[in-house]
Amino acid sequence: RGLRFLAARQSSNGAITDSGPLGSYPVSMTSLAGLAIAGSGSTPTQGQYAPVLRKSLTYILRSAQRNGLICRAGDEENRSLYGHGFSMLFLSEIMGMEEDAERLTQIRAVLSQGVDLTARCQSQLGGWLYTPDMNGDEGSVTVTQVQALRAARNAGIAVPKKVIDDAMKYLEKSVQPDGGIAYRVGMTGSRPPITAAAVACWFNAGQYDNPMAKNAMKYCKSSIGLDPDRSQVWGHWFYAHLYMSQVMYIAGEHEWKEYYPKLRDRLIATQ
Numbered sequence: 001r002g003l004r005f006l007a008a009r010q011s012s013n014g015a016i017t018d019s020g021p022l023g024s025y026p027v028s029m030t031s032l033a034g035l036a037i038a039g040s041g042s043t044p045t046q047g048q049y050a051p052v053l054r055k056s057l058t059y060i061l062r063s064a065q066r067n068g069l070i071c072r073a074g075d076e077e078n079r080s081l082y083g084h085g086f087s088m089l090f091l092s093e094i095m096g097m098e099e100d101a102e103r104l105t106q107i108r109a110v111l112s113q114g115v116d117l118t119a120r121c122q123s124q125l126g127g128w129l130y131t132p133d134m135n136g137d138e139g140s141v142t143v144t145q146v147q148a149l150r151a152a153r154n155a156g157i158a159v160p161k162k163v164i165d166d167a168m169k170y171l172e173k174s175v176q177p178d179g180g181i182a183y184r185v186g187m188t189g190s191r192p193p194i195t196a197a198a199v200a201c202w203f204n205a206g207q208y209d210n211p212m213a214k215n216a217m218k219y220c221k222s223s224i225g226l227d228p229d230r231s232q233v234w235g236h237w238f239y240a241h242l243y244m245s246q247v248m249y250i251a252g253e254h255e256w257k258e259y260y261p262k263l264r265d266r267l268i269a270t271q
Helices: 002-008 026-039 050-062 075-095 101-120 139-154 161-173 192-204 211-223 228-233 237-251 253-269
Strands: none
Touching: 002 026, 026 050, 026 075, 050 075, 050 101, 075 101, 075 139, 101 139, 139 161, 139 192, 161 192, 192 211, 192 237, 211 237, 237 253
16 A cells, blocks of 8 residues: 555656655655665566656656756755765665666666765765755765665775765764764764664674674664654654664564564554
Protein backbone atom coordinates (compact mmCIF):
# COMPACT_ATOMS: atom_id res chain seq x y z
CA ARG A 1 0.00 0.00 0.00
CA GLY A 2 2.88 2.33 0.75
CA LEU A 3 4.42 1.71 -2.65
CA ARG A 4 1.10 2.33 -4.36
CA PHE A 5 0.80 5.59 -2.45
CA LEU A 6 4.21 6.74 -3.66
CA ALA A 7 3.49 5.73 -7.25
CA ALA A 8 0.19 7.62 -7.15
CA ARG A 9 2.05 10.79 -6.11
CA GLN A 10 4.27 10.78 -9.22
CA SER A 11 3.69 13.69 -11.56
CA SER A 12 4.04 13.61 -15.34
CA ASN A 13 7.63 14.91 -15.14
CA GLY A 14 8.66 12.00 -12.88
CA ALA A 15 8.78 13.81 -9.54
CA ILE A 16 7.30 11.99 -6.54
CA THR A 17 6.26 14.64 -4.08
CA ASP A 18 3.52 16.09 -1.94
CA SER A 19 3.28 19.66 -0.67
CA GLY A 20 3.79 20.18 3.04
CA PRO A 21 3.89 23.23 5.31
CA LEU A 22 7.59 23.79 4.51
CA GLY A 23 7.36 23.16 0.76
CA SER A 24 7.61 20.17 -1.54
CA TYR A 25 11.38 19.60 -1.98
CA PRO A 26 10.93 17.50 -5.14
CA VAL A 27 14.55 16.34 -5.62
CA SER A 28 14.89 15.15 -2.02
CA MET A 29 11.48 13.48 -1.97
CA THR A 30 11.83 11.83 -5.37
CA SER A 31 15.24 10.42 -4.43
CA LEU A 32 14.05 9.03 -1.09
CA ALA A 33 10.87 7.63 -2.64
CA GLY A 34 12.96 6.14 -5.44
CA LEU A 35 15.17 4.38 -2.90
CA ALA A 36 12.09 2.87 -1.27
CA ILE A 37 10.70 1.71 -4.63
CA ALA A 38 14.07 0.24 -5.66
CA GLY A 39 14.17 -1.52 -2.30
CA SER A 40 10.97 -3.35 -3.22
CA GLY A 41 12.82 -5.23 -5.97
CA SER A 42 11.88 -3.16 -9.00
CA THR A 43 14.57 -1.71 -11.27
CA PRO A 44 14.33 0.92 -14.02
CA THR A 45 13.75 -1.91 -16.53
CA GLN A 46 12.13 -4.75 -14.56
CA GLY A 47 9.45 -5.24 -11.94
CA GLN A 48 6.04 -3.84 -11.13
CA TYR A 49 7.30 -0.30 -10.53
CA ALA A 50 9.85 -0.13 -13.34
CA PRO A 51 7.97 2.68 -15.18
CA VAL A 52 7.76 4.73 -11.96
CA LEU A 53 11.44 4.22 -11.18
CA ARG A 54 12.47 5.01 -14.73
CA LYS A 55 10.57 8.31 -14.69
CA SER A 56 12.04 9.18 -11.28
CA LEU A 57 15.53 8.52 -12.59
CA THR A 58 14.89 10.76 -15.59
CA TYR A 59 13.65 13.53 -13.29
CA ILE A 60 16.75 13.40 -11.10
CA LEU A 61 19.13 13.31 -14.06
CA ARG A 62 17.38 16.31 -15.60
CA SER A 63 17.72 18.17 -12.30
CA ALA A 64 21.52 18.25 -12.59
CA GLN A 65 22.84 21.77 -13.12
CA ARG A 66 25.92 22.77 -15.10
CA ASN A 67 27.93 23.37 -11.94
CA GLY A 68 27.23 19.81 -10.73
CA LEU A 69 24.51 20.65 -8.20
CA ILE A 70 21.41 18.43 -8.45
CA CYS A 71 18.59 20.82 -7.64
CA ARG A 72 15.37 22.36 -8.94
CA ALA A 73 14.48 26.02 -8.68
CA GLY A 74 11.93 26.93 -6.04
CA ASP A 75 11.45 25.54 -2.54
CA GLU A 76 14.59 23.43 -2.71
CA GLU A 77 17.12 26.17 -3.39
CA ASN A 78 17.55 27.28 0.23
CA ARG A 79 18.29 23.67 1.30
CA SER A 80 19.76 22.38 -1.95
CA LEU A 81 22.55 20.21 -0.54
CA TYR A 82 20.03 17.87 1.09
CA GLY A 83 18.49 17.06 -2.29
CA HIS A 84 21.94 16.92 -3.84
CA GLY A 85 23.10 14.33 -1.30
CA PHE A 86 19.96 12.20 -1.41
CA SER A 87 19.93 12.21 -5.20
CA MET A 88 23.58 11.11 -5.35
CA LEU A 89 22.71 8.25 -3.00
CA PHE A 90 19.76 7.31 -5.23
CA LEU A 91 21.81 7.44 -8.44
CA SER A 92 24.62 5.39 -6.88
CA GLU A 93 22.19 2.62 -5.94
CA ILE A 94 20.45 2.71 -9.31
CA MET A 95 23.75 2.32 -11.18
CA GLY A 96 23.87 -1.34 -10.24
CA MET A 97 20.38 -1.90 -11.66
CA GLU A 98 20.49 0.07 -14.90
CA GLU A 99 20.92 -2.04 -18.04
CA ASP A 100 20.99 0.68 -20.71
CA ALA A 101 24.60 1.62 -21.58
CA GLU A 102 23.75 5.18 -22.62
CA ARG A 103 21.80 5.76 -19.44
CA LEU A 104 24.66 4.36 -17.36
CA THR A 105 27.04 6.82 -18.98
CA GLN A 106 24.67 9.64 -18.11
CA ILE A 107 24.32 8.53 -14.49
CA ARG A 108 28.09 8.23 -14.15
CA ALA A 109 28.61 11.73 -15.55
CA VAL A 110 26.03 13.31 -13.23
CA LEU A 111 27.51 11.51 -10.22
CA SER A 112 31.06 12.54 -11.09
CA GLN A 113 30.03 16.17 -11.42
CA GLY A 114 28.04 15.89 -8.20
CA VAL A 115 31.06 14.57 -6.32
CA ASP A 116 33.14 17.46 -7.66
CA LEU A 117 30.51 19.97 -6.49
CA THR A 118 30.41 18.45 -3.01
CA ALA A 119 34.21 18.50 -2.76
CA ARG A 120 34.39 22.14 -3.89
CA CYS A 121 31.94 23.43 -1.29
CA GLN A 122 33.32 21.62 1.76
CA SER A 123 34.03 24.04 4.61
CA GLN A 124 37.42 24.56 6.19
CA LEU A 125 36.27 22.49 9.17
CA GLY A 126 35.29 19.61 6.88
CA GLY A 127 31.52 19.94 6.84
CA TRP A 128 28.75 21.36 4.69
CA LEU A 129 25.84 23.76 5.17
CA TYR A 130 22.51 24.09 3.35
CA THR A 131 23.70 25.48 0.02
CA PRO A 132 27.04 25.27 -1.84
CA ASP A 133 27.87 28.96 -1.41
CA MET A 134 27.20 29.31 2.33
CA ASN A 135 30.78 28.40 3.34
CA GLY A 136 29.61 26.90 6.60
CA ASP A 137 28.72 23.57 8.14
CA GLU A 138 26.34 21.60 10.36
CA GLY A 139 25.86 17.94 11.18
CA SER A 140 22.84 16.78 9.21
CA VAL A 141 23.94 18.20 5.85
CA THR A 142 27.44 16.86 6.47
CA VAL A 143 26.13 13.34 7.09
CA THR A 144 24.05 13.52 3.91
CA GLN A 145 27.15 14.37 1.88
CA VAL A 146 29.25 11.66 3.55
CA GLN A 147 26.71 8.96 2.75
CA ALA A 148 26.40 10.23 -0.80
CA LEU A 149 30.17 10.22 -1.31
CA ARG A 150 30.54 6.71 0.09
CA ALA A 151 27.72 5.42 -2.11
CA ALA A 152 29.31 7.05 -5.15
CA ARG A 153 32.67 5.50 -4.33
CA ASN A 154 31.03 2.09 -3.91
CA ALA A 155 29.51 2.58 -7.37
CA GLY A 156 32.96 3.15 -8.87
CA ILE A 157 33.05 6.96 -8.95
CA ALA A 158 36.35 8.58 -7.96
CA VAL A 159 36.03 10.35 -4.62
CA PRO A 160 38.97 12.27 -3.08
CA LYS A 161 39.97 10.47 0.12
CA LYS A 162 40.82 13.74 1.83
CA VAL A 163 37.25 14.99 1.43
CA ILE A 164 35.82 12.02 3.32
CA ASP A 165 38.65 12.04 5.89
CA ASP A 166 38.02 15.72 6.64
CA ALA A 167 34.28 15.08 6.93
CA MET A 168 34.82 12.28 9.42
CA LYS A 169 37.09 14.59 11.43
CA TYR A 170 34.23 17.09 11.46
CA LEU A 171 32.00 14.53 13.14
CA GLU A 172 34.75 13.78 15.65
CA LYS A 173 34.96 17.48 16.52
CA SER A 174 31.22 17.47 17.20
CA VAL A 175 31.32 14.72 19.85
CA GLN A 176 29.87 15.72 23.25
CA PRO A 177 30.82 14.39 26.71
CA ASP A 178 27.71 12.16 26.80
CA GLY A 179 28.72 10.48 23.53
CA GLY A 180 26.19 12.32 21.40
CA ILE A 181 26.84 14.68 18.49
CA ALA A 182 26.15 18.41 18.50
CA TYR A 183 24.30 20.25 15.76
CA ARG A 184 27.59 21.76 14.60
CA VAL A 185 31.20 22.08 15.68
CA GLY A 186 31.56 24.55 18.55
CA MET A 187 28.04 24.07 19.86
CA THR A 188 27.12 22.17 23.02
CA GLY A 189 24.30 19.72 23.55
CA SER A 190 23.73 16.41 21.78
CA ARG A 191 21.16 15.87 19.03
CA PRO A 192 19.83 12.28 18.93
CA PRO A 193 18.93 12.24 15.19
CA ILE A 194 22.30 13.61 14.07
CA THR A 195 24.06 11.21 16.45
CA ALA A 196 22.33 8.23 14.81
CA ALA A 197 23.35 9.57 11.42
CA ALA A 198 26.96 9.96 12.56
CA VAL A 199 27.05 6.35 13.81
CA ALA A 200 25.80 5.25 10.39
CA CYS A 201 28.76 7.08 8.84
CA TRP A 202 31.26 5.44 11.19
CA PHE A 203 29.76 2.01 10.56
CA ASN A 204 29.67 2.55 6.80
CA ALA A 205 33.37 3.37 7.05
CA GLY A 206 33.97 0.02 8.74
CA GLN A 207 34.81 1.67 12.07
CA TYR A 208 32.65 -0.68 14.17
CA ASP A 209 35.09 -0.65 17.10
CA ASN A 210 35.71 3.09 17.06
CA PRO A 211 35.22 4.23 20.71
CA MET A 212 33.35 7.33 19.53
CA ALA A 213 30.97 5.17 17.48
CA LYS A 214 30.38 2.84 20.44
CA ASN A 215 29.68 5.73 22.81
CA ALA A 216 27.41 7.40 20.27
CA MET A 217 25.56 4.12 19.80
CA LYS A 218 24.93 3.87 23.55
CA TYR A 219 23.66 7.44 23.54
CA CYS A 220 21.29 6.67 20.65
CA LYS A 221 19.87 3.57 22.30
CA SER A 222 19.12 5.52 25.46
CA SER A 223 17.80 8.63 23.71
CA ILE A 224 15.92 7.52 20.58
CA GLY A 225 12.73 5.76 21.54
CA LEU A 226 9.98 4.17 19.49
CA ASP A 227 7.35 6.62 20.69
CA PRO A 228 7.12 9.75 18.49
CA ASP A 229 5.79 11.73 21.46
CA ARG A 230 9.08 11.14 23.27
CA SER A 231 10.92 12.96 20.50
CA GLN A 232 9.02 16.23 20.93
CA VAL A 233 11.94 17.70 22.86
CA TRP A 234 14.35 17.25 19.95
CA GLY A 235 12.01 16.53 17.02
CA HIS A 236 12.68 14.71 13.75
CA TRP A 237 11.49 11.24 14.83
CA PHE A 238 11.32 9.81 11.30
CA TYR A 239 14.71 11.28 10.42
CA ALA A 240 16.20 9.69 13.54
CA HIS A 241 14.90 6.24 12.62
CA LEU A 242 15.95 6.59 8.99
CA TYR A 243 19.51 6.39 10.34
CA MET A 244 18.88 4.39 13.52
CA SER A 245 17.49 1.54 11.41
CA GLN A 246 20.70 1.43 9.37
CA VAL A 247 22.78 1.45 12.53
CA MET A 248 20.84 -1.35 14.22
CA TYR A 249 20.89 -3.51 11.09
CA ILE A 250 24.66 -3.17 10.71
CA ALA A 251 25.15 -3.76 14.46
CA GLY A 252 24.10 -7.38 14.06
CA GLU A 253 21.27 -9.86 14.30
CA HIS A 254 20.78 -9.51 18.06
CA GLU A 255 20.31 -5.72 17.88
CA TRP A 256 18.11 -5.96 14.79
CA LYS A 257 15.80 -8.62 16.26
CA GLU A 258 15.28 -6.43 19.29
CA TYR A 259 14.71 -3.23 17.34
CA TYR A 260 12.98 -4.03 14.07
CA PRO A 261 9.71 -5.74 15.11
CA LYS A 262 8.86 -2.88 17.48
CA LEU A 263 9.63 -0.16 14.93
CA ARG A 264 7.83 -2.10 12.18
CA ASP A 265 4.67 -2.35 14.30
CA ARG A 266 4.87 1.33 15.21
CA LEU A 267 5.19 2.38 11.56
CA ILE A 268 2.41 0.09 10.32
CA ALA A 269 0.11 1.47 13.02
CA THR A 270 0.46 4.94 11.48
CA GLN A 271 -0.61 3.86 7.98
